[in-house]
Amino acid sequence: MTEATDFNMGEQDRRDILVARVVDGEATSEDWRELRTIAASDQTIWAEIAEQQDLKRELDVAVEDAVSVAERVALPMHEHPSVSPNSRMKLALTAGGWLAAACVGVAWIVGMTPQQTITPATNGAPQNIAMANPITSAGEALAQYLKLGKESGEVLGEMPSSVVIQRTPNPEGGYDVIYLRQIVERTTVDGVYKPATDDTGNTFFVPTSSTTQAKPAEGDAPLPAVW
Amino acid sequence: MSESDLIRRASGGDAEAAGLLWQEHRRWVAAVVLAHKPREADLEDLLQEVALVVVEKLHQLTEPEAFKGWLRAVAVNTARATGRKQTRRKGILKLAQHEIGNELADDGSKHDYVDPSGVERAERSRRLIDLIADLPEAYRECVLLRCVRGMSHAQISAVTGMPETTVETRIARGRRKLKELAQASAPKAVMK
Numbered sequence: 001m002t003e004a005t006d007f008n009m010g011e012q013d014r015r016d017i018l019v020a021r022v023v024d025g026e027a028t029s030e031d032w033r034e035l036r037t038i039a040a041s042d043q044t045i046w047a048e049i050a051e052q053q054d055l056k057r058e059l060d061v062a063v064e065d066a067v068s069v070a071e072r073v074a075l076p077m078h079e080h081p082s083v084s085p086n087s088r089m090k091l092a093l094t095a096g097g098w099l100a101a102a103c104v105g106v107a108w109i110v111g112m113t114p115q116q117t118i119t120p121a122t123n124g125a126p127q128n129i130a131m132a133n134p135i136t137s138a139g140e141a142l143a144q145y146l147k148l149g150k151e152s153g154e155v156l157g158e159m160p161s162s163v164v165i166q167r168t169p170n171p172e173g174g175y176d177v178i179y180l181r182q183i184v185e186r187t188t189v190d191g192v193y194k195p196a197t198d199d200t201g202n203t204f205f206v207p208t209s210s211t212t213q214a215k216p217a218e219g220d221a222p223l224p225a226v227w
Numbered sequence: 228m229s230e231s232d233l234i235r236r237a238s239g240g241d242a243e244a245a246g247l248l249w250q251e252h253r254r255w256v257a258a259v260v261l262a263h264k265p266r267e268a269d270l271e272d273l274l275q276e277v278a279l280v281v282v283e284k285l286h287q288l289t290e291p292e293a294f295k296g297w298l299r300a301v302a303v304n305t306a307r308a309t310g311r312k313q314t315r316r317k318g319i320l321k322l323a324q325h326e327i328g329n330e331l332a333d334d335g336s337k338h339d340y341v342d343p344s345g346v347e348r349a350e351r352s353r354r355l356i357d358l359i360a361d362l363p364e365a366y367r368e369c370v371l372l373r374c375v376r377g378m379s380h381a382q383i384s385a386v387t388g389m390p391e392t393t394v395e396t397r398i399a400r401g402r403r404k405l406k407e408l409a410q411a412s413a414p415k416a417v418m419k
Contacts (some may be wrong), residue, residue: 013399016396016402024373052402055406058352061348062351062353062374063375064375065349066261067255069257069274070253070254073271074249075242075245076275077242077246
């Protein structure tokens, strides 16, 4: 009786552990001796090891890919209890001088974070401080963002059409609509890369020098030259 | 600075220390969330939730030795509690992606950069992650953690609070079951 299913639970566990140790490169000489003893009556264990090695290779890649989203998640430090109005002021004084600190002070009053109120100019000094008219609605904030972004060249404009995601009748009349607004931004990067995969399945990035511009779909109006 | 010092400073309100601590641990936290979240819940959204809880509650941690277990508990609780609430929203987002995907499909020029082998690999990875979700819960977390930068049995034990021998057994059993699931889900050849 050499089939794996004939092992009782303890033997099956031992076999699984030995296979796992070999696959992980952690098998001791004692483990190898035990493996050879098993293989003397059941050679399928070698195939099992080979299959598990393949699986582990793919598993490592899949899990590393999946958990790599964590690199994009930072602690929301503005929620940190230690970041009180006073410490915000201190932080700004250290990082950006008295002017930035003044902005943070006002931003705290209107309930905004420093990033929302200060647009760095090319020389590193803060500019366009939206303090004169405190922002009181999301619409005003968006308009301000578009205005400042266009001035700095970081925002080209908003696409004229929105994408409707969901539309449901509202009991009080009309529809509740969930939609995407599309805003076109510009940034400067050191290089542009595209993903490629080598023979062993590892992903690497190769620089691409082509200047790619997405063409509008047929029938679509061309993007306006001036926003 | 030792990790204990970092934890003490972070729990004492040092935002920079908290940030460093998070950077050091967030990948395995992602694996824990992945192990316990509902299938349709979005991993990145849940990690944002975990990060928020960490910021809000870290000051309650008094023992640095308890940090990993505490962080795991936050991840598990967030994945279980928040995951279900997000399922509906994810459905909506998927619809949006679908519609945008259709728009892109109409415009062949936007597919120039797609590397077929990369797409194939991504598809294989997605299927494997789906299969992991079918593993018994007891095995999922250990199997996933083992893949995060080759975490050792001792490190997994420190996170989960399980004895190392239990960790090793669960990984070994989990991998065998995963292989069986993969074989069962593979397209079968038809003999004529």
